[in-house]
Amino acid sequence: LPEPVKRRVRALKKLQFRSLEIESEFYRELHDLEMRYADRFAEQLNRRQQIVLGSVEPTDEEADWPETTESEVELANLLREKTALTNGAGGQAGDAPQSQQQPAGPGVPGFWLTALKNVDLLSQMIRDQDEPILRHLTDIKVITFSGEQNGFVLEFHFSPNEYFSNSMLTKHYYLRMVPDPEHPWDYEGPEIVRCSGCEILWKAGKNATVKVVRKVQKHRGSGQKRTVTKTVEADSFFNFFNPPTQEIEDLLQSDFEIGHFLRERVIPRAVLYFTGEGLEDE
Ligand SMILES: *[C@@H]1O[C@H](CO)[C@@H](O)[C@H](O)[C@H]1NC(C)=O
Numbered sequence: 302l303p304e305p306v307k308r309r310v311r312a313l314k315k316l317q318f319r320s321l322e323i324e325s326e327f328y329r330e331l332h333d334l335e336m337r338y339a340d341r342f343a344e345q346l347n348r349r350q351q352i353v354l355g356s357v358e359p360t361d362e363e364a365d366w367p368e369t370t371e372s373e374v375e376l377a378n379l380l381r382e383k384t385a386l387t388n389g390a391g392g393q394a395g396d397a398p399q400s401q402q403q404p405a406g407p408g409v410p411g412f413w414l415t416a417l418k419n420v421d422l423l424s425q426m427i428r429d430q431d432e433p434i435l436r437h438l439t440d441i442k443v444i445t446f447s448g449e450q451n452g453f454v455l456e457f458h459f460s461p462n463e464y465f466s467n468s469m470l471t472k473h474y475y476l477r478m479v480p481d482p483e484h485p486w487d488y489e490g491p492e493i494v495r496c497s498g499c500e501i502l503w504k505a506g507k508n509a510t511v512k513v514v515r516k517v518q519k520h521r522g523s524g525q526k527r528t529v530t531k532t533v534e535a536d537s538f539f540n541f542f543n544p545p546t547q548e549i550e551d552l553l554q555s556d557f558e559i560g561h562f563l564r565e566r567v568i569p570r571a572v573l574y575f576t577g578e579g580l581e582d583e
Pocket residue numbers: 501502503504508510511534535
């Protein structure tokens with residue numbers, strides 16, 4: 302291009318950059334707006350927790366909501382099959398006619414385990430040894446924070462259990478609100494750039510993130526065999542709380558995706574994942 306035109310294009314790019322700055326101001330305000338609404342959502346979510354745990358029974362007015370239609374149940378079952386659930390509470394959700402024959406315990410048993418297992422992204426992470434632990438999950442909350450650092454915390458609340466002594470496990474996600482100086486044109490709003498987990502205080506022999514393997518060794522010289530046991534790392538949902546610290550791009554990317562999905566979808570709409578109706582959105 303002739304120099305005068307090039308010069309004008311440079312001006313256009315500068316204008317574009319100014320737009321990005323305005324856009325990031327918009328997202329900053331949106332973040333604050335979300336925080337202001339958090340209290341109103343919290344009221345609903347607290348009531349949800351009470352009903353799930355069985356500490357209250359919903360009033361007739363609260364329970365005045367149409368039954369799930371057959372086609373909704375069918376769709377939910379179909380989608381759930383795709384996520385290849387194993388047995389346990391997971392398989393029962395949505396089978397309303399059957400569960401009526403069972404004596405009803407308090408609350409909604411297995412609510413969070415079922416909801417999590419219905420999310421494809423998460424069901425892959427939940428191993429057999431994790432399930433009894435996740436039955437103690439009483440709530441998942443998201444707390445948004447802003448200030449010097451911006452981001453959100455996922456809080457996993459647990460009832461007292463035989464596996465670990467924490468009552469809550471946390472995962473922090475930190476957001477970059479402004480365009481990355483090195484790649485400004487990639488900006489599409491706040492982006493997760495870092496996360497941190499927490500220490501799980503496993504009780505003796507209950508660490509779900511390790512397994513003991515036995516190996517038969519043969520002595521080179523004598524040929525004598527002996528069995529040795531070794532503790533190795535195991536796949537587990539609870540590795541979620543021990544994310545890679547180094548930039549292992551792919552691993553972190555999928556971790557960020559999971560954190561984002563929990564915040565935006567699963568926590569606000571848990572009941573629809575419990576029934577399977579929320580799966581369509583995935
Ligand atoms: C549990 O296992 C992990 C390895 O996956 C290890 O880093 C951690 O220290 C163990 N925790 C306890 C309390 O044994």
